Amino acid sequence: MQRSEFTVPNSYSYNRSNPIRWIFSHIWRYKYFFIATCACYLTAWFAHSYSRIMIGQAAEEIINPTAVDGLLKISLAILFILVVDSLAALGGSLAVETIAQRLERDSREELYISLLGKSQTFHDRQRVGDIMARATGDMQQMNFMINPGMLFIAETILGLSIPILMIATIKIDLILVPIIFVGVYIVTVRAYSRRLNPVVNNQRMAFGVMNAGLEETISGIEVVKATAQENFERQKFHRNAREFRNYFAQQGRIEAGYLPMLFYAFALGVGFLHCMVFYQNGQMTVPEIIGVMGLLGALRFPIFVSIFSFSLVQLGIASAKRILHIINAEAELDENAAGYDQQMVGEIVFEDVTFGYEDGTVLKNINLKVKAGETIAIVGQTGSGKSTLTDLINRTYDVTSGRILIDNIDVREWNLTALRSQISRIEQDVFLFSRSVAENIAFGAPDTPMEKIEQAAREAQAHNFISSFAKGYDTEVGERGVMLSGGQRQRLALARAFLSNPRILILDDSTSAIDSATEDEIQKAIRRAQQGRTTLLITHRLSQIRWADHILLLEGGEIIAGGSHEELLKTSPQYRRIFARYDVALPPVASEVPSVS
Amino acid sequence: MGFIMDGLDAEAYDRQYTDATLVKRIIGYFRPQAKRMVAISAAIFLTSIVNTALPIYISSSLDELQTNPAAVSLATITVILVLLGVLGWVFNAVRQWLSAEAIGNVTLQLREDAFDAVVKRDLSFYDTYSSGKIVSRVTSDTQAFSQVVALATDLMSQILLVVLLIGYLFLVNVQLTLITLTLSPFIIITALAFRKIARETVTRSRRVNAVVSSHIQETVSGIGIAKSFRQEQAIYNEFLDVNAQSYRVNLRTGYTFSSIFPILNLLAGFGTAALVYFGGIRSQAGELTPGEWYLFIQGLALFWFPLTSIASFWSQFQLGLAAGERVFALIDADAKVVQNDSVKLPHIKGEIRFERVNFSYNENEPVLTDFSLTIAAGETLALVGHTGSGKSSIGKLISRFYEFQSGRILIDGYDIRTLDLSAYHRQLGVVTQTPFLFDGTIMENIRYGNTSATDEEVRRVAETVGQGDWISTLPNGLETQVGERGSSLSMGQRQLVSLARVLLQNPSIIILDEATASIDPLTETLIQEGLDVVLANRTSIVIAHRLSTVKNADRIIVLREGEIIEQGTHDKLLTQGGHYAELYNTYFRHQSLEYIESAGHTLTA
Known part of the structure; x- marks a missing residue:
């Protein structure tokens, strides 16, 4: 049984061992439609072919009339068989269409459930665009594979074999x-x-x-x-x-x-x-020749449609493979439900932490100790490993070697829910759902009273701009609603954090304020959030760096300097370079400057 | 059926065109293909004749077999039949072959013309039209237009076949031909009705698919939050609704498309049965031979497919023409920036003078009124002001990206309207607020500023910016791929690349729209250092957002509503306590050291 964080009881179970079996288990779920399709098209092609023979029989009746109403009878019989042909084809066509559409619906649902069940690790590594391509383009491709792809293949087979079979009944040679x-x-x-x-x-x-x-x-x-x-x-x-x-x-x-x-x-x-x-x-007689020529004429259609069908089926199978790949992907972390589950204090210790993906090391020998309630600013260029360092704390990823302790407990010993619910991360691009501002702040706690939501918004310096909207807290966010600036989104996320009250706050703060008034508000909100929490700031704000308890300078996955503002001005040339432009009276460089490449 | 329409508000963008000049224009594009077009027409004609002759020959052979079996030469009949079939295939192949070439060439020509027209447009054009729409005109509309031609030749051959066949059938038996023709209105009406329904359902499907996409997009993007708050079930329930709605709408679309051919077949069935009976009666009466009777039945089959295409042809044809018209409109759009001479200045010193310039993007909102300003060669000028004060417009006019309504702009004393723009632009550097990079390596992007530069020159320039520290942090140095629009680099790295690019170009005048995006302090330092290099020794016009830039400028121009209201240095203007002081408190104060230092005390409250 696959590990999953979300399951739907009594859902239909499909054979996921390989793409083709998977497709057939989906089709087989609607076996009656499948059987109906086969029966209808078999009937249609028999009727279609037989009508050609009957036209030959009509010719016979014209040349050698047997009865006064002989021709009328045959004509009516031809009409009947052609009506049967069309109706059977219609029935088959609708049946196969139903299968195709249900396959798309069901497999999308199956993919969706599996996506909800995957761990955050999985989602972090998967690009949204890729998943979208699976859920829409690939799903549709599977739909086309059934109709018209597989249908055309079936029609080619039937449309070639049945007329030939009929010719055999006239004369086998x-x-x-x-x-x-x-x-x-x-x-x-x-x-x-x-x-x-x-x-x-x-x-x-x-x-x-x-x-x-x-x-x-x-x-x-x-x-x-x-x-x-x-x-x-x-x-x-x-x-x-x-x-x-x-x-x-x-x-x-x-x-x-x-x-x-x-x-x-x-x-x-x-x-x-x-x-x-x-x-x-x-x-042979002339009427029989007419029948045979009619049947040979019937071969034209399958020759035509078969061109498209095979590639459609191939593309469909390739799509199925890609979808199945995601569904079958294993979640890597286990939830550790029996793990340590206590109120967090917020002390963080990195011991010789190294981390890398398959293609290279990202963090090397990180040693770090953060006391509960301290604020750490992390500074470094893009790609220096800043985000990854914070990702390890809430186990978005697990370390490759070394260990990380929170309150002296290895994070891997913590119950995952307990760990994550007490650590709040605010990303660079704050994600908001297309629903109201209030719902976004109280996300996950739908019954939160309005006063509490407002209180959190006030603490996050968000109340003022929210109140300036015509609909206030009921304003819809996103495409159909109001577009929020980066600073506003960040403050909504902070409000969310005030409401959930975590012990450790990780803030990727790279929002810029165009004007000083907004800057004041963002600063106030962040400072408020820091109070009483262990805070890790990846920040572009010099004032935040300036006043952090401890500053880490990262380069190429290593800590190249660490200490308070005053210490770093003395010891780190990079750090001095940042402030050099501000005409700061730089202290004399300490003799034990670490050599930095 | 209300539920199907839930949340699907309709959009209205239907237009219809008719124009005689359009036809002339189209013919103009086909003129170079005249020989091919004649050959295609001949091939169409021959294909139709052969395809008509085939069933006629079969039916007459059947009659001959019956009436005089002994005299029939089997070999002759077989050879003629096979020959007809082969000729039909060959003529058709020739038509397809030549049409593909002709259409390919016409589309190519149209695309090249469209592109050349687009790239000549000034920037006001790009402000008005979204890039997506322009792209779709140049690539997709041209495609749609050319398909009309393919459609037309295809249809022509089918119509010709029907006409020839009907003509022959009339010769054989008038009444029976009339019975055959009775069927056509039914087929056409059915086909038209189907088109209408299909269009509606397809539009609805498209919308519902967009809803599904955006739902999944949102869920997947926000899944981290959904998970940490355990909201999977609620989101799943929403998805079920959306997915079910999509299923219902798409099923209807699918049913519509699945039923059309069986229904048309049903109609043809009635026709066949009628011909079998009435034709049979006539044949028994000796009015026509059994072979001719069979020809009528075959004729019906040859007949109904072209009819259904004719029914759907007209609107498709119109769509294609409309696409063509859109492309022509793009090609013909009037240029706004017009040069009345092409003076090539070999080396610009960089003196810029605005003389009583009036400028507005559209008639009712003047941006610059009676604007005069002289910028000395080598001066660094900072422009400050609120949004809409006209500071970016000044840069855009110097770049000659927009046309101004009156007055003069002089570069080294030459009227900007008399300059050769290509030569002028080579000596003018522009750094945009959000740097744009082309997909490729950093090396290629820097070299874009001067395509003849050697690798060594590019490297040297790159190392001048920010002392080259940024290059060593990139995975493959200068060979690092920047990704689509530079997406694999950080915003700060992109700015460094664009600074290097302009440094390599080594222009006499530089226009810099300073970035507002926030960048990590280390990279920010590198950019500031890079700017020092880039702005030195040339005329620089900076639309300033950075405190350090205004402080270092030779002169600050303070703009309000298109007018210069103050100018001078930072210190002087700040002590004046005028508009600049107000701007300082709004936009620059938080970048100052005093603010950074005070943050430790005042903001914690």
Whole structure:
């Protein structure tokens, strides 16, 4: 049984051992629709083919009338069988469509449940865009794989075999030509799609390249114009457009040479010859020839549709594979439900912590001790490991070696829920849901009284701007509602934190304030939040750095300097460089300056 | 069916065009393809003749077989039948082959024209139209337009086939032909009705799919918060609603599309049965031979497919024409920035003079009124003011990105309207507020400022900015890929690259719109150091957001509503206590050392 943080009781269970089995277990869930589809199309193709024979019988009746109403009877019979053909095809078509749509719905639901059940580690590593592509594009591809993909394959098989079977009932020898044709057809159609597919792919890619290139040129038009590179961009676009044109023309040429159609022309002629030979020997009548020619004519449709079907099915299976890959991905952390579960004090200790992904080390030999209630500012350039360092505290990731202790307990010994619920992280891009401001602040505690929400908002210096909205706390956030600035979003997240009251606060504070008044408010909110909590600040604000209890300077995953503002001014050239521009009276450099590359 | 429409508000953007000049324009594009088009027409004509002849020949052979079996040469019939089939295939192949080339060429030409037109537009054009819409005109609309041509040739061959066949059938038997034709209105009406329904359902499907996408997007983006608050069940319930709604709407769309062919087939079934009966009666009466009777039945099958395409053709054709018209409109849009000469200044010293310039983006809102300003060569000028004070407009006018309504702008004494823009832009550096990088390496992006620079020159310039410290923190140094629009670099790193780019360009005039984005203090220091290098020894116009920049400027211009109300140095203006002092307290105070130092005491309250 897979580990999961979220399950839905009594949900249908599918076979997830491989993509094809998975698809069939989805289809088999609606086995009655599946059987109905098969039955309908079988009926339709039999009726369709049989109508051709009956037209031959009608010819017989015209040439040698048997009864006064003989022709009328046959005509009505033909009408009946054609109606059956159409209705059966309609039924089959609706049934297969139902399967396709339900497959899309069900598999999306299945994916969704699995996404909710995955750990945060999984989500941190997965790009939102990738998941979106699975949930929409790949789902739709699976839908197309069923209808028309698999349907066309079924129709090709039925549409080739049933008419040939019918020809056999008229005269078994006559199937020789169509059988040979089917053989030739299979060979040529495979060769055709092998030639066509790469060109179609190249063409699609060329279009993508052209489109992306143009998009880029237009987005960067100011740079293009300012550096007088219009001609360079022009040549680039012309080159890309020509590349696309060449693939387009190439595709046209390949399609023009669709050989199965040529062989079909031969089959029709030679098939007719075969009939005529029998006719001259007195073994066949004209009406029978009409029947056979009608059946040979019926072969045209499957030859046509089969071109698309195989690639549709291939694409569908590839999509299924990608979706299944996510569903089957294992959650890495275990919840450790029996772990340490106490009120947190907030002391953090890093002991020789090293952390890396498969492709390299991110943090090296981190040693650090933070007393409860202290504020630590972490400074470093992008990629120096600032965020990763804080990610290890709430076990978004686990250390590669060394250990992290909170209140003297290894974080891996903590109950995961207890650990995370007492640590609050505010990210650089604060995420808000498309619902009201109040609901966003009280997210996770829907029954919080309004006074408490307001109180939290006041503490976070958010009350004023919220009140300035026409709908106040009921204002919708996001696309259909009001757009909030980075500073406002950050203060809403702080309000959320005030409400949940964590012991450790991790704040990735890189919001900028355009004006000094907003800056004052953000500063106040953050300072308020620091009080009585262990706080780790990844901050761009010099004032926050200046007044932190302890400052860490990170470079390439290592702590290259640490201490208070005054200490660092003495010991760290990098740190001095930051403040040098402010005409600060820099203290003399201490003799034991650490050598820094 | 109310539930299906829940939350799906309709959008209205339907337009219709008709224009004679449009046709002329289109013909103009096809003129270079004239030979191909003649050959295509011939191929269409021949294909249709052969395809008509085939069933006619089969039916007459059947009659011959019946009436005079002994005289029939099987070999001849077979050879002719196969020949007809092969010829039909060959002619069709020729048509497809040539059309692909002709259409490919026309589309290419149209795209090149559209691109060339777009890239010539001034920046006001890009302000008005979103980049996505421009892109879709150049790539997708041209595509849609060219498909019209493919559609037209395809349809032409089908119509020709129908006309030839019907003509022949009339010769054989008028009444029976009329019975065949009776079917066509039913087919056309059904096909049209289907189109209408299909359009509606497709639009609804598209909307509901967008709802599903945005729901999943939001959930996945915010899953961390949902998890830490254990709200999975609530979110799951919302998803179930959305997913169910999507299923209902898409099922309807699917049903619509699935039923059209069976229904049209049903109609054809009635036609076939009618022809079998009435044709049979006529044949029994000796009015037509069994072979001819069979021809009518075959004819019906040849007949109904083109009819359904004709029914759906017209609106598709219109959509394509509308797409074409949009592309032409793009090509024809009037240029606003017009140069009346092309003076090439070999080396600009960098003196800039505004003489009584009036400028507005649109008629009712003047931005600069009677504006005069002289900037000395080599001066560093900081522009400050509230949003809308006109400070960025000054930079944009110097860049000649926009046209001004009256007055003159002189560069080294030359009217800016007489300059060769390409040569001028090479000596003008622009650093935008959000730096734009092209997908590629950092090396390539820096070199964009001067494509002839060697690797060594690029490297040297990069190391001048911020003492080169930033390069060593990148995974592959200057060969690091920046990603789409520079997304794999931090905002600060992107600014460093754009500073290096402009430094390599080595312009005489630089226009810098200072970034407001917040950047980590180390990188910020590097950028400030980079700016010192970039702004030195050239005329610099800085739209200032940084306290350190205004402090270091030779002169600060304080703007309000398009007018210069104060100018001077930072210290002088601050003591004056005028508008600058007010701006300082609004935008710059929190960047000062006093503020940083005081934060330890006052803000903790």
